[in-house]
Amino acid sequence: xxxxxxxxxxxxxxxxxxxxxxxxxxxxxxxxxxxxxxxxxxxxxxxxxxxxxxxxxxxxxxxxxxxxxxxxxxxxxxxxxxxxxxxxxxxxxxxxxxxxxxxxxxxxxxxxxxxxxxxxxxxxxxxxxxxxxxxxxxxxxxxxxxxxxxxxxxxxxxxxxxxxxxxxxxxxxxxxxxxxxxxxxxxxxxxxxxxxxxxxxxxxxxxxxxxxxxxxxxxxxxxxxxxxxxxxxxxxxxxxxxxxxxxxxxxxxxxxxxxxxxxxxxxxxxxxxxxxxxxxxxxxxxxxxxxxxxxxxxxxxxxxxxxxxxxxxxxxxxxxxxxxxxxxxxxxxxxxxxxxxxxxxxxxxxxxxxxxxxxxxxxxxxxxxxxxxxxxxxxxxxxxxxxxxxxxxxxxxxxxxxxxxxxxxxxxxxxxxxxxxxxxxxxxxxxxxxxxxxxxxxxxxxxxxxxxxxxxxxxxxxxxxxxxxxxxxxxxxxxxxxxxxxxxxxxxxxxxxxxxxxxxxxxxxxxxxxxxxxxxxxxxxxxxxx
Numbered sequence: 079x080x081x082x083x084x085x086x087x088x089x090x091x092x093x094x095x096x097x098x099x100x101x102x103x104x105x106x107x108x109x110x111x112x113x114x115x116x117x118x119x120x121x122x123x124x125x126x127x128x129x130x131x132x133x134x135x136x137x138x139x140x141x142x143x144x145x146x147x148x149x150x151x152x153x154x155x156x157x158x159x160x161x162x163x164x165x166x167x168x169x170x171x172x173x174x175x176x177x178x179x180x181x182x183x184x185x186x187x188x189x190x191x192x193x194x195x196x197x198x199x200x201x202x203x204x205x206x207x208x209x210x211x212x213x214x215x216x217x218x219x220x221x222x223x224x225x226x227x228x229x230x231x232x233x234x235x236x237x238x239x240x241x242x243x244x245x246x247x248x249x250x251x252x253x254x255x256x257x258x259x260x261x262x263x264x265x266x267x268x269x270x271x272x273x274x275x276x277x278x279x280x281x282x283x284x285x286x287x288x289x290x291x292x293x294x295x296x297x298x299x300x301x302x303x304x305x306x307x308x309x310x311x312x313x314x315x316x317x318x319x320x321x322x323x324x325x326x327x328x329x330x331x332x333x334x335x336x337x338x339x340x341x342x343x344x345x346x347x348x349x350x351x352x353x354x355x356x357x358x359x360x361x362x363x364x365x366x367x368x369x370x371x372x373x374x375x376x377x378x379x380x381x382x383x384x385x386x387x388x389x390x391x392x393x394x395x396x397x398x399x400x401x402x403x404x405x406x407x408x409x410x411x412x413x414x415x416x417x418x419x420x421x422x423x424x425x426x427x428x429x430x431x432x433x434x435x436x437x438x439x440x441x442x443x444x445x446x447x448x449x450x451x452x453x454x455x456x457x458x459x460x461x462x463x464x465x466x467x468x469x470x471x472x473x474x475x476x477x478x479x480x481x482x483x484x485x486x487x488x489x490x491x492x493x494x495x496x497x498x499x500x501x502x503x504x505x506x507x508x509x510x511x512x513x514x515x516x517x518x519x520x521x522x523x524x525x526x527x528x529x530x531x532x533x534x535x536x537x538x539x540x541x542x543x544x545x546x547x548x549x550x551x552x553x554x555x556x557x558x559x560x561x562x563x564x565x566x567x568x569x570x571x572x573x574x575x576x577x578x579x580x581x582x583x584x585x586x587x588x589x590x591x592x593x594x595x596x597x598x599x600x601x602x603x604x605x606x607x608x
Contacts, residue, residue: 090133096566141299141574143554146504153289158189175210190218204260294606297576300326333360336401357407363417371413409440455499466521467510473526502557503549521546573602
């Protein structure tokens with residue numbers, strides 16, 4: 079890209095993410111693009127008007143891409159109480175009571191991120207929290223987003239009682255007398271969300287701006303928002319219409335609504351460099367923590383269940399066939415081994431029926447795989463969209479759910495990469511922190527959060543730092559059809575990069591999360607400066 083540079087970043091340790099010269103020392107920017115890489119090329123494009131920024135040896139990567147977030151939900155939760163660190167039932171109850179007392183009368187208490195495994199696995203129920211929330215409706219979500227705890231006020235407002243029928247794709251837990259316990263799972267959450275109602279556009283946009291600021295402070299320049307509603311996409315469009323939002327969005331909407339998305343793309347186009355109408359997503363099964371992920375064999379700590387399907391396989395096949403025929407990219411949430419096999423089978427059938435094209439099917443999470451499933455990702459051209467932090471989080475208790483044998487090919491990052499599969503990485507925020515450094519450390523070391531696996535939990539599935547960084551850069555770009563614009567640092571690409579105070583390749587991996595983001599550059603403009 080010839081011509082005078084607007085800005086020259088010099089004296090850096092730059093990981094370009096692209097061979098054969100993976101490391102460089104300078105970046106030149108012209109407009110919103112990279113104009114030059116390397117000291118000689120940058121010097122030749124530097125003129126009197128070029129702004130010179132001395133990186134003073136700082137470490138630079140391509141802009142980090144979080145390939146799986148629930149962006150609007152997570153942004154709204156920033157202002158809601160968190161129960162993630164409640165380590166005992168007493169602490170859990172106390173925090174809910176304190177939060178309820180601070181709310182105006184009648185306002186729903188939401189938020190949550192609770193984790194019953196922090197106190198040994200005993201499941202909470204409404205009797206725990208009714209005494210401290212006699213007049214406040216409570217709907218606090220487990221950190222995996224698949225399970226809610228309601229108090230009696232909330233159950234009443236949601237219209238849930240002993241006579242409420244079971245919900246297809248969901249669970250209303252009941253006690254021995256048939257009364258709801260207060261726990262609802264997966265599709266049954268919709269009864270509650272309808273009762274709560276939606277926040278206003280102004281509230282959503284304000285929350286999203288907070289989320290953007292947080293993401294930028296962590297070095298994130300792009301996100302793939304996999305919320306299965308239309309609220310997030312509308313918010314991103316509003317933010318983009320008001321001016322560049324600061325980070326780039328790829329938006330996935332419900333697969334059941336594929337016709338609406340296809341019509342919108344036909345009418346408006348697929349978006350611009352800031353906001354793309356990326357495709358459609360569907361949730362096929364539940365989660366390991368909620369025992370709703372679908373397995374061939376039953377759960378060891380509840381042999382009465384193998385998990386469940388949130389979406390009927392016949393619906394999944396029908397919607398995928400039609401959406402793929404319309405040219406839409408499709409992402410499918412699958413956690414359990416049976417769920418992943420079923421989704422891979424349907425993807426193969428759809429591809430065979432609709433013919434060869436660059437479709438880039440995605441499986442979101444791809445957590446627990448049968449050994450024979452691993453090579454299928456590369457063979458079928460299916461992207462594994464994984465979240466490394468989940469391995470070190472779920473690894474605290476996963477053996478109680480499914481035992482050591484099934485875990486050998488769970489969170490199988492190394493095996494997937496070695497097989498030649500396209501792998502992108504993300505956080506699943508708010509399920510995990512929107513902090514790529516936490517994900518990088520988890521992928522490289524696989525040390526569980528409880529400190530009980532200092533040598534790595536199933537260490538054979540560890541990956542190198544370069545492989546993990548590729549998952550957060552090139553892998554994320556490829557997963558959203560953006561590999562010609564972002565994901566590497568090369569002339570002509572959008573000028574998105576992250577500047578750290580520490581060379582991640584030069585330190586003990588234990589110290590990865592000690593690194594600090596100094597600058598986050600998106601479109602050539604510093605969007606965050608420490």
